[in-house]
Amino acid sequence: TGFDVDECAGHGAAHLTAGGAGDAAATYPEVDEFVRTFSLAIPAYTYLTEDDAAARVKALKQEGVQVVVGPGLVTDLADKIGLIGVFLYSGNSVRGALEDVIEAARLRRIESGRRDYVNTILAHLNEGVAAVDAEGRIQTYNPAMERFLGTPPAAALGRKLQTLAPALSLDGVMHSGSKELEAIHKLGDKMVVVNRIPIITEAGTAGAVLTLQDANAIHRVDRNLRSRSRARPAGVRYSLDDLAGASPAMHHLRELARRYA
Template sequence: MAPEPLKPRIAVLISHLTFDGQPSKLTRTLNEILPRYERQADIQIVETSVEKLLSTAKALEQTQGADILICSGASAEFLRKHITTTILSFRMGEYDLIRALNVAKERGTKAGILTHQRTLKELEEMSGLFTVEISQAVYTSLQDAREKVRDFVDQGIRVIIGSPTVVDLAEAAGAEGVFAINANAVRLTLDDALAICHSRAEEAHNHRRIHAVLKHMNEGVVALDASGKVFSVNDSMNTLLHPLRSIAIGDQAKTHFPDIDLNGVLTSGTAIESHLSTVGSQRLAISVLPIMENGQIDGAILTCQEIREIQRTERRLRAQSRPRHFIAKYDFEQLAGKDTTFQNAVQLAKLYAHSDSTVLITGESG
């Protein structure tokens, strides 16, 4: 019985200016949603302070505790510069903003919307439809967000809409912070994360299948992705190239085969067949075939054979294609002739008849 595949691991990283250990609004929203995903993924909620955000994310990466991290826009942008784990930010939908603006309307006050790096142009175009006055601002860092919140408060804005960090800043400044992401936005982001994980799992499965096939091939084979990086290489290839070089997964193939136009294959889809190349003292025949997926070039397969091995194979094939036994038209007893020389030739023929070796016959008619 095959083991069940491992479920994707997703960590939702929520940062606060100060974290007192109490679950945030976003955590409560997530706890209501997560039961729906328990069969699809292992999802953990990690709450921390802004100060410990990077160390927490690095710890998750080092322990391989998450395939994907999810956090708010500013945190996501910051972490992408420091760790390699895939990071998604929560998607803010139109409904989220309408709900948040409705809170401002109920309070009878102006609303400030503070977003990371870019304003919401769609909201500007629709501003005339709302009965509440809206001001938008963007921030690029924590300090910048703190200053923008203070500007809102100085303008008399008492409801500030944004990420968990913006909400914390607003409440610290004496305004009401409204979290601009609701359950639907959280579900959309989790669905995006699952789609990425499933796509990766399928790709990894395909790579394992390719590697299993290549492993049992006698000729040297390297499988490349669309960028020319090696994602599989069999032992036969490294045996051929030993001791001059060794190909590892993740290498750029062109560094090992500089005289082969790999970029041409990956861009045009034109195959290279039996290109002769010299590696050390060996003469090799190298072929490159593009991998096509839905009409698009998705990579390439490079094969490599030693010329002497090809020649040996050709000789074996020729030998196998020749008839192993010729059918005699006459028997030795049917041969007439009493001459001593003729009889000696017959005796030699009887001797050679026991062998499959080629016999060279010479003489006046030879």
């Protein structure tokens, strides 16, 4: 506030703000106007990096300055070396902060929409799907997986998969980085086909995905496909060209057959 600046003026103050590349005077216009209006002797400085700010604050202390007015970085540096730091922000910094908040909210809405989209797809799969983070804690768990394991999503999310279903642990693939596909496993009274797939990013292993399929359902599909294959109609075994004989009468017969076929 103006009161803060006026108080600082009585204690030998300096105004220090961040500048941009090629910005010769990036001090707060509001402070400059206040200083001119009340004819206050408050020198203003700018800095480009944290090291610049630290060097300037030390120099101000050596010059006898007792109070430094500026943004959070400056006030923290001033406090560390025994000066009084007065936090100050401009309209531009407030607008910038609001824009950052709005952008973050927009990105969160987009991410939430994507998550809802993926969850809707997972909810309609007959295949059980669970995904864990790098610590092995369940982050995704669809209704089909609940039918396999008997644990509802609310009770499964956040828990370690190994404690929920030790035989289905994903620790092995997360350590090896290799997939384990189409393993047969007995789960209760069911035989299931198990797939374990690590999630690998540029930063390393970020987690893993577990999928379960009912082996009986796969067998039924296979049996259905085989029965359809056997039900195919037989093709024609012979053609007109297979008729024996080269006499004019046989030639005329072939022509008549082709004409009326």
